[in-house]
Structure formats: structure tokens, C-alpha cells
Amino acid sequence: MIGVCVVFTVYIAVIPLGFLLWQSFRTPQTADVPAIFTLENYIAAYGTADTLRLFWTSIRFAFGASVFAFTLGTVLAWMNERTNTPFKSVFYALSLIPLVIPSILFTVSWILLASPQIGIINLVLQGWLGLETAPFDIYSLGGMIWVDGLHYSPMAFLLMTAAFRAMDPSLEESATMSGANIFQVAWRVTLRLTWPAVVATILILFVRAIESFEVPALLGLPVGIEVFTSAIYQAVHRYPSRVGLASAYAVALLLITTIGVYSVSRLSSRGSKYATMTGKGFRPRQIDLGPWRWFTAAIFIVYFALIVLLPFAVLLWSSFQRFYAVPSMEALQNLTLDPYRFVFSYPNLGRTVWNSVLLSFGSATIVMLVTSVICWIVVKTKIRGRWILDNIASLPIVFPGLVLGLSIMVFYLNVDIGVYGTIWIMYIAYITRFMPYGLRYNTTSMLQIHQELEESAAMSGASWGTTFRRIILPLLKPGLLAGWIYVMIVSIRELSTSILLYSPDTQVISIVIWELWENGQYVELSALGVLFILALFVLVMVAQLIGRQYGVKEQRA
Amino acid sequence: MLNVAGLFTEYPNPQGEVVKAAQDVTFTVEEGHLFTLLGPSGCGKTTTLRSIAGLERPKAGEISVNGRVVYSSAKGVFIAPNRRGFGMVFQSYAIWPHMNVFQNTAFPLEVGDRHFSRTQIRDNVMRVLAAVQLDHLADREATMLSGGQQQRLALARALVMEPALLLLDEPLSNLDAKLREKMRFELKRLQRELKITTVYVTHDQSEALALSHQIAVMNEGRIQQIGKPRDVYERPANRFVADFVGNTNFIEGTLHAIGPGFHLTVRTEIGDIKISTDLPVSAGDRVTMSVRPEDVALSDTRPQGENVWEGRVEQKVFLGEAIDFRVTVGPRELLSRQHPALRTPVGGPIFVQLDPEKCVLLKVV
Ligand SMILES: Nc1ncnc2c1ncn2[C@@H]1O[C@H](COP(=O)(O)OP(=O)(O)OP(=O)(O)O)[C@@H](O)[C@H]1O
Numbered sequence: 001m002i003g004v005c006v007v008f009t010v011y012i013a014v015i016p017l018g019f020l021l022w023q024s025f026r027t028p029q030t031a032d033v034p035a036i037f038t039l040e041n042y043i044a045a046y047g048t049a050d051t052l053r054l055f056w057t058s059i060r061f062a063f064g065a066s067v068f069a070f071t072l073g074t075v076l077a078w079m080n081e082r083t084n085t086p087f088k089s090v091f092y093a094l095s096l097i098p099l100v101i102p103s104i105l106f107t108v109s110w111i112l113l114a115s116p117q118i119g120i121i122n123l124v125l126q127g128w129l130g131l132e133t134a135p136f137d138i139y140s141l142g143g144m145i146w147v148d149g150l151h152y153s154p155m156a157f158l159l160m161t162a163a164f165r166a167m168d169p170s171l172e173e174s175a176t177m178s179g180a181n182i183f184q185v186a187w188r189v190t191l192r193l194t195w196p197a198v199v200a201t202i203l204i205l206f207v208r209a210i211e212s213f214e215v216p217a218l219l220g221l222p223v224g225i226e227v228f229t230s231a232i233y234q235a236v237h238r239y240p241s242r243v244g245l246a247s248a249y250a251v252a253l254l255l256i257t258t259i260g261v262y263s264v265s266r267l268s269s270r271g272s273k274y275a276t277m278t279g280k281g282f283r284p285r286q287i288d289l290g291p292w293r294w295f296t297a298a299i300f301i302v303y304f305a306l307i308v309l310l311p312f313a314v315l316l317w318s319s320f321q322r323f324y325a326v327p328s329m330e331a332l333q334n335l336t337l338d339p340y341r342f343v344f345s346y347p348n349l350g351r352t353v354w355n356s357v358l359l360s361f362g363s364a365t366i367v368m369l370v371t372s373v374i375c376w377i378v379v380k381t382k383i384r385g386r387w388i389l390d391n392i393a394s395l396p397i398v399f400p401g402l403v404l405g406l407s408i409m410v411f412y413l414n415v416d417i418g419v420y421g422t423i424w425i426m427y428i429a430y431i432t433r434f435m436p437y438g439l440r441y442n443t444t445s446m447l448q449i450h451q452e453l454e455e456s457a458a459m460s461g462a463s464w465g466t467t468f469r470r471i472i473l474p475l476l477k478p479g480l481l482a483g484w485i486y487v488m489i490v491s492i493r494e495l496s497t498s499i500l501l502y503s504p505d506t507q508v509i510s511i512v513i514w515e516l517w518e519n520g521q522y523v524e525l526s527a528l529g530v531l532f533i534l535a536l537f538v539l540v541m542v543a544q545l546i547g548r549q550y551g552v553k554e555q556r557a
Numbered sequence: 558m559l560n561v562a563g564l565f566t567e568y569p570n571p572q573g574e575v576v577k578a579a580q581d582v583t584f585t586v587e588e589g590h591l592f593t594l595l596g597p598s599g600c601g602k603t604t605t606l607r608s609i610a611g612l613e614r615p616k617a618g619e620i621s622v623n624g625r626v627v628y629s630s631a632k633g634v635f636i637a638p639n640r641r642g643f644g645m646v647f648q649s650y651a652i653w654p655h656m657n658v659f660q661n662t663a664f665p666l667e668v669g670d671r672h673f674s675r676t677q678i679r680d681n682v683m684r685v686l687a688a689v690q691l692d693h694l695a696d697r698e699a700t701m702l703s704g705g706q707q708q709r710l711a712l713a714r715a716l717v718m719e720p721a722l723l724l725l726d727e728p729l730s731n732l733d734a735k736l737r738e739k740m741r742f743e744l745k746r747l748q749r750e751l752k753i754t755t756v757y758v759t760h761d762q763s764e765a766l767a768l769s770h771q772i773a774v775m776n777e778g779r780i781q782q783i784g785k786p787r788d789v790y791e792r793p794a795n796r797f798v799a800d801f802v803g804n805t806n807f808i809e810g811t812l813h814a815i816g817p818g819f820h821l822t823v824r825t826e827i828g829d830i831k832i833s834t835d836l837p838v839s840a841g842d843r844v845t846m847s848v849r850p851e852d853v854a855l856s857d858t859r860p861q862g863e864n865v866w867e868g869r870v871e872q873k874v875f876l877g878e879a880i881d882f883r884v885t886v887g888p889r890e891l892l893s894r895q896h897p898a899l900r901t902p903v904g905g906p907i908f909v910q911l912d913p914e915k916c917v918l919l920k921v922v
């Protein structure tokens with residue numbers, strides 16, 4: 001059993017990486033010319049000034065999006081944790097909603113809101129202010145940063161909330177007593193003390209932004225702004241496809257993310273330097289903002305409008321149109337259910353939904369079971385070299401979704417064991433991609449199971465298998481369930497890995513949305529998107545309800 | 558100097574009920590005095606202190622320092638804590654780990670309303686650091702300090718801006734026993750030298766007795782008694798104070814006769830006890846007396862005077878500098894603290910005498 005898990009992990013996490021590297025040194029294989037060793041891909045990828053531009057754009061985009069998301073998330077977290085802004089407990093719950101909305105839908109809805117031609121915000125502002133040209137252009141680097149940063153600000157919000165909560169409030173109170181005002185306390189004490197968390201959060205956001213595919217593809221490609229992910233996609237999707245070139249790009253991207261992830265892990269292992277100096281501090285005092293608290297409440301409301309209400313409203317609007325039209329009295333008369341009819345009569349709808357459900361449930365289950373064994377080996381046994389296993393299983397975290405898709409594609413194109421083009425290749429991709437998350441959930445709960453609980457089972461005569469099944473798994477259950485829910489949700493939204501691996505038979509919902517976008521079927525896309533978001537929302541609610549019954553605590557990867 | 562009048566502070570607890578943390582707290586601290594809030598855990602000492610600091614907003618009452626009102630529910634005044642100019646030492650010390658000793662101490666001078674030049678800051682900081690004997694560690698990382706040094710740094714930081722009022726929340730409770738004794742003397746010396754008005758919170762009665770000019774004993778949000786350390790110890794106002802501040806014997810009885818000059822007789826289960834009091838009482842009242850163990854005199858031979866009984870030694874506990882006896886007198890057991898020179902064996906007969914002046918009649922609540 002242990003052996004099987006180890007082999008499985010190594011197979012799934014290491015081999016694609018090897019093949020990616022290998023492929024990046026090969027020429028394209030055709031029917032009569034076999035592939036040979038070459039450096040040409042690298043020369044093509046890195047030999048031109050274009051690459052420098054690509055690199056520079058990627059960095060600017062990722063940096064901008066991460067800093068924007070961080071600033072937004074931190075200000076909100078601070079307001080939520082440290083001030084007496086009204087309704088903030090409601091806000092904490094609401095802030096999680098945007099994480100449920102798939103990136104592609106969020107991006108599409110912002111196109112509908114702020115594109116220069118049809119963007120509602122632009123048209124409204126032009127009407128009000130009598131402007132000649134649209135004030136906002138979503139198809140720009142700034143637009144990309146805005147959409148991506150906005151969408152991932154809740155992640156910064158959650159991470160920084162945790163950091164603020166972990167801090168001894170008397171450190172801030174003593175600054176107040178020293179005569180410092182709100183801003184001096186926030187700047188000179190709060191922010192400095194959460195510095196390790198600040199850097200880690202920005203790095204995580206940066207890595208995530210540089211992996212981001214939907215936003216650069218939808219907003220950047222139409223106007224020729226390319227980043228690594230969209231360049232990889234372009235290289236694969238041109239004819240003839242240049243997998244070697246894509247691989248060479250992917251290697252660079254992989255390098256960046258690896259450095260990022262490595263720095264984060266270094267940082268969090270060192271981050272405890274300040275943690276030793278906390279007192280009993282159990283009552284974070286809330287700063288009384290006086291009348292300003294209505295202002296901060298207004299910020300919350302505007303933020304919520306930008307991130308949930310407006311995007312959803314515009315999708316909803318467009319989903320009741322025959323052809324996309326900007327809201328107006330006239331358009332109001334043309335409301336129709338056609339897009340929904342279209343969605344429900346979509347030839348492969350049943351199949352697609354079924355694929356999505358099967359994939360997300362299946363990979364969540366396998367991920368959680370396999371990682372629980374890995375985790376047990378790493379945390380509980382004394383097997384030598386077990387840390388290698390831990391690192392291998394965490395390896396996929398550095399893979400951007402698109403790169404992972406690419407390497408798996410390359411591997412199974414070359415090693416024909418009959419999974420290419422089937423749903424199994426999607427399974428493999430999802431499991432690989434989400435294994436690190438499962439691992440993290442399991443490690444957290446595994447660390448809390450005391451060694452003696454197992455030993456006493458062994459003393460009672462239980463075999464290893466029985467102990468694992470009867471003692472460890474039940475104790476892990478809350479953690480397993482929380483992780484399962486998380487993996488299920490991220491898999492059902494998954495797009496960037498699937499996009500290189502799907503075939504007509506193995507389409508999933510997010511792929512259909514992508515295709516509708518490519519075909520310009522905006523209203524149909526909106527209808528499907530609305531249904532998808534609602535379904536995801538219900539799913540999360542149900543999952544939380546079930547989770548609460550099984551004692552799942554608030555926990556995040 | 559500091560005036561606190563009718564202070565009420567409440568918290569909503571997670572169930573939505575109100576926790577009445579401070580109830581009708583009223584006291585005055587004179588210029589240069591050290592005033593202690595003493596009481597068991599959860600009695601509202603920290604709450605009171607934080608209300609004075611402005612970190613907590615009271616529900617009602619008035620707080621003023623040197624005639625300057627910093628909080629008043631009636632006048633609708635609430636000065637923000639950073640504008641009150643009080644120094645505060647937190648129980649956890651709250652030393653900022655990202656600054657060194659010097660930077661920690663300099664912070665209040667950098668952020669306050671008054672502006673100081675660099676040399677002024679340097680001079681002031683080094684002066685207080687010298688006062689707490691940390692000047693040689695000015696460049697040390699704050700994380701590298703020992704418990705006692707952290708405590709002194711926290712004190713230096715609170716003192717550097719020459720606050721009108723110094724607030725200390727259990728500043729010694731995180732130290733080990735030996736160091737605590739030492740810092741107790743340090744703190745007292747510093748406070749007496751600088752003559753800085755101080756409010757001190759502790760649950761340790763010996764600390765309170767050793768340091769204070771005045772002590773307020775609190776229980777369940779209310780002040781039970783305010784007085785000099787000696788008064789609080791020797792003339793506790795009620796059963797709670799007598800019990801909380803030191804050990805004591807409680808003896809219940811009925812007031813029997815009132816003689817001339819406040820001399821009374823109380824009929825108790827061990828017999829009639831003659832006492833004196835200035836409380837207004839009348840014959841027939843049920844009363845409780847408190848007698849400290851060191852005021853329960855023991856001897857092998859029958860002593861002269863009043864309030865003498867014969868008892869039997871039940872148990873002895875040798876403490877080094879003293880010896881504790883448990884003695885039965887009739888149906889009662891009394892605790893007595895004696896010099897170790899008294900060597901009556903367990904089971905042996907012994908004479909017990911109570912000094913009428915030391916039998917404190919407690920207020921009937
Ligand atoms: N922020 C708060 N929210 C709710 N209840 C609180 C809060 N702070 C204090 N309390 C409650 O108010 C009461 C008084 O608390 P306080 O901290 O003043 O006690 P204390 O005398 O300082 O105790 P200790 O010696 O343990 O520090 C307690 O019952 C406590 O549980």
C-alpha cells in the first residue's frame with residue numbers, strides 16, 4: 001500500500017516535468033522526420049528581443065496584479081479586523097464569494113462592464129460626462145491588472161486577516177499609548193510586525209498571477225499583449241503547433257514560479273522569529289473610527305459591488321438577451337429566455353456536466369486518499385528519505401496549470417498507453433495539480449493526531465491497515481472533508497490545464513464557456529455562466545453545511 | 558490628581574449578554590502616589606485600567622487627570638488614548654520585536670504631538686535607559702532580552718515621554734519568583750524617586766502591600782475597600798477583603814453586650830470574646846470577626862488577660878521563618894502563626910489568646 005502510493009506519487013509528479021524538459025530540446029516530430037536533439041527551441045524562445053518583452057510584460061502584469069490585490073486585500077482586512085466598521089461580520093462571509101466565481105466568467109463580465117465599445121461603465125460615464133472616448137479600456141495591461149488583482153484580492157484578504165489575527169494586539173495598544181495615531185500605529189507597528197506575512201502574501205499572489213491564463217488570454221491577446229502563459233497557448237495552438245517552443249517558454253515560467261514558491265517556504269519557516277513574543281492578548285481592541293466608519297462601510301459596499309454584484313448583474317442581464325445589447329429601455333423589451341433554451345438544448349450538455357462532476361468528485365477523492373497516506377508516511381513514520389516524498393508530492397505546486405497541461409500532453413503523446421484524448425488524462429492532470437493542496441490539508445490535521453493513539457491501537461492487536469482505517473482516517477475526517485471540498489471546487493472551475501487536454505468527448509463546463517467565448521456567443525455564455533455560478537454557490541453552501549456537521553473548522557489552503 | 562468617579566464598563570460577550578466588568582468604580586489618586594487595584598482574576602482590574610487609558614470606552618462615569626477631563630459620559634468627552642499622554646506597561650510587555658532597545662524607547666518621542674530633535678531624543682532615551690539600567694543594551698535586538706530586561710524596557714518606554722500618569726498591568730506576573738522580588742524593589746525605588754503618579758494592577762496581595770501608598774481591593778467589578786496597605790490588612794472592611802488579603806480566621810457569633818468605650822462581647826461557639834470596634838452595631842446582631850493567624854497568640858502556660866482558652870494542637874507546618882499551628886478550641890479549629898521557638902508537640906495542650914484590638918468586626922453585607 002505504501003509502496004503503491006510512493007510509486008504513484010513519483011510517477012504522477014516527476015515524469016511530466018522530465019518530459020517537458022526533454023521536449024524542450026527536441027525538434028517537432030513529423031511522419032517522416034524523427035525528432036532530434038536541438039537547442040533551437042531555446043534560441044527561438046530566448047534569442048530575440050521579443051522574449052525580453054514577453055518576460056518584462058509578464059513581470060509587470062504579475063507584479064501589478066499582486067500588489068494591487070495585496071493593497072486592496074490588506075486595507076480591507078485591516079478595516080475588518082481592527083476597526084469598528086459596521087456590518088463587518090457579514091462582510092467576512094461575503095468576501096469568500098468571489099473565490100467561487102471562475103476566472104473566465106469574472107473576466108468576461110468585466111469585458112462587458114469596461115470594454116471600450118460595449119462596456120456599460122464606459123457608456124454610462126460617457127453619457128454623464130459627455131466624453132468623446134471611453135474612459136476605461138479593459139484591453140490593456142492596466143485592465144488586466146485590474147481584473148486579475150480584483151479577482152484575487154479576497155485571497156490577500158484572507159491571508160492578511162489570518163496574519164492580523166495572529167498578532168498580539170497589545171503591541172498596537174502600546175503604540176497607541178505612546179501617542180501614535182491610527183496611521184502611525186498601522187504603518188510603524190502593525191504592518192512591520194506582519195512583514196513576513198506581507199512578503200509571503202505578495203509572493204503567493206505574484207506566483208499565482210504569473211500563472212494566470214484566463215485574464216491574459218481574454219484581455220491581452222486581442223491587443224497583442226502577451227505574457228508567458230498566453231505565449232505558451234499560442235505556440236501550441238498555431239499550425240503547425242510548436243510544442244518544443246511552448247516547452248521552452250514553460251521552462252522559464254517554471255523557473256520563476258519555483259523561485260517564488262521556494263522563497264515563500266523559506267520565509268514561512270523563518271517567520272516564527274516574531275511569533276515567540278506574544279503575550280496572552282485575547283482581545284483585539286477595535287479602533288473607533290467615529291463618523292469615518294460609515295466611510296469604511298461604504299468602501300466595503302463599493303468593493304462588494306465591483307467584485308460580485310456588478311459582474312454577476314451584467315452576466316444576468318446579458319443572459320436574457322437575444323443578442324448582446326447594452327442595458328436600455330429598448331433592450332428591456334427584448335428580454336428572452338433563448339440563451340437558457342440554448343444551454344439546455346446544447347447537444348453535449350448532459351455529458352459535459354457529468355464530466356465536470358465526475359472529474360471533480362473523483363479527483364478530490366483520490367487526491368485526499370493518496371495524500372493522507374503520503375502524509376502519514378511523512379509525519380508519522382521514521383522511514384528514511386520520507387522528506388523527499390513530501391517534496392515530490394508538493395512539486396506540482398510550482399506548475400502553472402497551463403504548463404502542467406502541456407507536460408502531461410507531451411508525455412502521453414510520446415508514451416502511448418491509450419489515455420490521450422480520454423477522460424483519464426484529465427484525471428491525471430487534476431490529481432497532479434491538486435495533490436499539494438490535499439497534502440497541506442492532511443498535514444495540518446495529521447500533526448494533531450498524537451502518536452500514542454496509534455500505538456495503543458497497535459497494542460490492542462490492530463494491524464497497520466486496521467489502525468489506518470479505524471483510527472487515523474476517522475480522526476483525519478474533518479481535515480479530509482475540508483480538503484475534499486476545496487479540491488472539488490477548484491477542480492470544477494479548472495480551465496488552464498484542461499484547455500490543452502480536452503477532446504470533444506471529454507469537455508467540461510469551463511471548456512464550453514471558453515468555446516462559447518471563442519465563437520462570440522456571449523449571451524449563451526452568460527446564461528451558462530449564471531447557471532454555473534449559482535450551482536457552484538449552492539455546492540459551496542451545501543459543502544459547508546455538511547462540513548460543519550462533521551466539525552470542519554474554518555480552514556484554508 | 559487622578560479622579561475616577563462612578564465608572565461603569567461593560568462588554569458584550571459572544572452570547573450577546575453583557576459582562577459587567579467594572580461597576581461604580583470611584584477613587585482618587587494623589588500626586589506622586591502609587592495606587593494599586595488588587596483583586597482575583599476576572600474582577601475587572603484590567604478593565605478599569607484600560608478604561609483610564611482610553612483603550613476601553615466606559616459606559617458611564619468620569620475620569621480626570623489634574624483637572625483635565627479625559628472621559629465623561631455626562632459631558633460627552635472621550636479623549637483618544639494616544640492624546641492622553643499616559644504611559645502604560647502591558648502584562649505581556651508588548652515590546653516591538655522589529656525594533657531594538659533604543660528604537661523601542663524612542664518611539665513615543667517620535668510619534669507624539671511634541672516634536673523633539675534627534676539629540677533631544679537621544680538624550681531622553683539614554684537617560685531613561687540609564688534609570689532602568691538598560692543603557693548598555695541600547696543597540697540590542699528587543700527579541701534578545703531576558704524577561705526582566707523586557708520588563709524594564711517596557712517601563713522605560715512608558716516613562717520616556719514623562720507621562721502624567723503611569724499605568725501598570727501586572728508588570729511582574731511574567732517573571733519568576735526570585736526576579737519578581739527583585740523587580741518589586743526596583744519598581745518601588747523608581748516610582749518613589751521619580752514621584753510619578755501610578756496606577757498598578759495586580760492579583761498578588763504581597764506585591765500590593767509592598768508597593769502601594771493606597772490599595773483598592775476589587776471583587777466582581779466593584780471596589781470593596783480602599784485604604785493604606787496596613788489598614789487593608791489589619792482592618793479589612795468585609796469578609797472578602799479579609800480573606801483575599803492574607804490568611805485569616807473567621808469567627809461568627811452574636812453580639813451580646815455593649816460595654817463602655819466600644820467594648821463589646823461576642824458570644825461564639827468557642828465562648829465569649831471581648832472585642833472593640835467603631836462600627837455602629839447593636840446587641841443581638843449576628844456578626845463575623847476576622848483574626849489574622851499571627852494575632853492568635855499561643856503559649857504553653859496560661860497567659861494573663863482576657864480572651865484565653867485552652868486548646869489542643871492538631872497539626873504543625875514548619876515554614877522556616879515561622880511555624881503554622883492548627884489548634885482546636887472547643888468545636889473550632891484556628892490557624893495560628895508562631896515563631897519556631899514554640900515547640901508544643903502535636904496532640905499537646907496549649908493556651909490560645911486573642912487580643913481584643915486584633916479581632917476585627919466585619920461589616921455585615
Ligand atoms: N473584550 C472582552 N469581551 C468580553 N468580556 C471581557 C472582555 N474583556 C474582559 N472581559 C470580562 O470582563 C471581566 C473582567 O475582566 P478583566 O480583564 O478586567 O479582569 P482582571 O481583573 O484583569 O483579571 P486578570 O487578573 O485575570 O487579568 C471578566 O469576566 C472578563 O471575562
Ligand SMILES: [Mg+2]
Nearest residue numbers: 602603604726
Ligand atoms: Mg488583567
